[in-house]
Amino acid sequence: MRRVSVIGGGHTRFMANSPNTGLELLAEASMDAIINSKISPQDIQAVYCGNVLGDFSEGQGMIQSYLANEIGCNYVPATKFEGACATGTIAVQNAAMWVASGTYDIVLVCGVEKATAMGTPLATRTFAMFSDSRFEYPAGFTFPAVFAMLAHLYASHYHIPLEKLKEQMAHVSVQSHHYGAKNPHAQFQKEITVEKVLGGPIVTTPLQLLDCCPFSDGAAAVILASEEVAKKLTDKPVYIAGSGQASSGHLASQYQYLPRIRAREIAVKQAYKMAGVGPEDIDVCELHDCFSIASIIAAESLGFAEFGTAGILWEKGETKIGGKTPINISGGLKAKGHPLGATGISQVYEITRQLRGELMDQGRQVEGAKVGLVDTLGGDGIIVNLVLKRD
Numbered sequence: 009m010r011r012v013s014v015i016g017g018g019h020t021r022f023m024a025n026s027p028n029t030g031l032e033l034l035a036e037a038s039m040d041a042i043i044n045s046k047i048s049p050q051d052i053q054a055v056y057c058g059n060v061l062g063d064f065s066e067g068q069g070m071i072q073s074y075l076a077n078e079i080g081c082n083y084v085p086a087t088k089f090e091g092a093c094a095t096g097t098i099a100v101q102n103a104a105m106w107v108a109s110g111t112y113d114i115v116l117v118c119g120v121e122k123a124t125a126m127g128t129p130l131a132t133r134t135f136a137m138f139s140d141s142r143f144e145y146p147a148g149f150t151f152p153a154v155f156a157m158l159a160h161l162y163a164s165h166y167h168i169p170l171e172k173l174k175e176q177m178a179h180v181s182v183q184s185h186h187y188g189a190k191n192p193h194a195q196f197q198k199e200i201t202v203e204k205v206l207g208g209p210i211v212t213t214p215l216q217l218l219d220c221c222p223f224s225d226g227a228a229a230v231i232l233a234s235e236e237v238a239k240k241l242t243d244k245p246v247y248i249a250g251s252g253q254a255s256s257g258h259l260a261s262q263y264q265y266l267p268r269i270r271a272r273e274i275a276v277k278q279a280y281k282m283a284g285v286g287p288e289d290i291d292v293c294e295l296h297d298c299f300s301i302a303s304i305i306a307a308e309s310l311g312f313a314e315f316g317t318a319g320i321l322w323e324k325g326e327t328k329i330g331g332k333t334p335i336n337i338s339g340g341l342k343a344k345g346h347p348l349g350a351t352g353i354s355q356v357y358e359i360t361r362q363l364r365g366e367l368m369d370q371g372r373q374v375e376g377a378k379v380g381l382v383d384t385l386g387g388d389g390i391i392v393n394l395v396l397k398r399d
Contacts, residue, residue: 009108013238013245014396016045017230017357022195022345024124026225030062031071033227034120035078037350041116041229042079046241049080052231053112056103057088058095058119058349064134065122075118090349092138093298094386095119096228097352101392103232104248113237118229119354121347131223135348138387140258152220154259154388155299156212161267162301163214166316174214176319177300178205181218183322184297184336188343190370193354195224195345219300224345228354244364249379249397250285252278256389271391272309276383280311283379283395287311290333290395291377292362294355296385297340306383307335310393334374337362352384356394363398 018040020026020033028036034057042049057072068074072086091098096119103117123131136150144154163173182202188194205218238245252275256262262270280286287310295310297303307318312333321327327335338344338358341351359380367373382394 010110011235012104012107012248013233013235014248014356014360015231015233015238015242015245017041017228017360018044019193019228019354019357020226021193022224022226022347024195024222024225026122030059030066030068030120030122031074031078033225034071034075034118037227037229038075038079038116038118041118041231045231047114047231051114052081052084052116054084054103054106054115055081055086056099056115056117057086058099058353059088060090060092060095060121060348061123061126061134064130065125071120091390092386093296093346093348093351094384094390094392095349095352097355097382097384097392097394098253100230100353100356100394101251101253104251107232107234114231114233116229116231117353118227119350119352120227121349122225123223123347124225128223140388144259151298152212152215155301156215158267158305159214159301162305165267168316170214173319174206175202176304176323177219178202179319179322180297180300180303181205181342183328184340184342187337187372188339190372191339191344192370194339194343195222196339196343215299215301221298221341221346224347226345226347226350228350228357230353230356230360245399246360246363247397247399248394250279250281250283250395252276252282252393254391258388262389267305268309268315269305269385269389269391271389272306272383272385275391276310276393279393279395283397285379285395289379290381291379292334292337292359292374293381293383294338294340294358295335295383297336297342298346298385300342302385303335303340310381310383329372329374337372337374352382352392355382355384356396359396363396
């Protein structure tokens with residue numbers, strides 16, 4: 009199997025109510041990725057696209073084919089993936105396998121969503137399709153309810169007073185907004201305070217408004233290439249060194265593990281083993297913080313803290329630049345935004361730029377970063393983890 013490199017990327021602004029169509033957003037990010045990679049559309053041998061709700065939001069299916077035509081690489085194989093919020097990372101993982109196998113040398117991986125075009129009621133309903141439609145959704149289990157339940161379970165299981173946990177969660181959101189304010193692609197580019205989070209409206213107890221990521225419109229793209237090709241095109245190749253994926257099924261089947269997401273622990277172990285690293289080797293991480301409690305739960309399963317203690321990392325600033333393990337220096341889903349099909353690709357884009365040392369001018373560079381981790385959660389429990397390395 010050949011080594012696979014990310015040689016360039018593109019990224020639109022994540023926002024509410026984008027004036028552009030999903031196809032236009034996808035083309036913008038993809039062309040930026042092509043230009044930044046110093047290739048032409050005709051060099052692309054296959055397209056791998058993440059899009060979850062295009063049929064609901066715009067009445068558009070099969071967007072991957074129209075994207076290939078739009079950017080001038082018509083007739084190449086074009087494949088769409090769907091894995092709820094993990095869609096983009098699944099697309100990257102599968103595209104990397106095709107390059108590693110020797111089938112293709114250069115491929116485009118891209119993702120897009122137009123979630124806000126649906127409005128809040130329909131967007132909430134369609135997002136909830138990625139819980140179990142037989143039992144969970146009819147019982148009112150939209151995803152804010154799921155993560156509120158996990159927060160209660162977390163507080164109970166680890167004997168943390170709920171008010172204390174809420175304060176730790178607030179620190180997660182404050183940090184995300186701090187870095188989102190520095191990221192020109194972020195949906196929310198303003199600082200907030202712990203007091204503002206704790207004084208906000210309740211969405212579903214104990215989650216408050218600023219504990220929750222937004223609906224978002226946006227696109228991201230990366231170009232993957234074989235090692236041989238990458239070394240001809242860039243002097244800063246970043247390699248996909250490890251990957252892992254696991255699925256948990258509906259929440260009832262996970263009752264022995266909750267609030268931990270067992271699939272994450274399985275997937276990240278696969279990724280670490282393949283890359284030959286452990287959590288102590290990770291210089292920067294982009295993890296799935298759809299809600300502030302999700303960050304705390306994820307950090308523990310990824311190995312950055314003992315179970316029941318991760319909130320302390322945010323309280324002490326250990327997740328900031330200069331801390332033990334910088335996490336979500338992009339602003340994360342919470343502040344950067346969460347267009348489902350683009351999220352995982354955006355995470356890969358961010359880690360690649362960190363490892364290439366390209367974020368100094370934004371004040372978001374983790375100096376000397378050589379190993380990065382991507383963590384993406386889809387629905388009730390599809391987890392994809394990727395380890396990226398710089399030589």
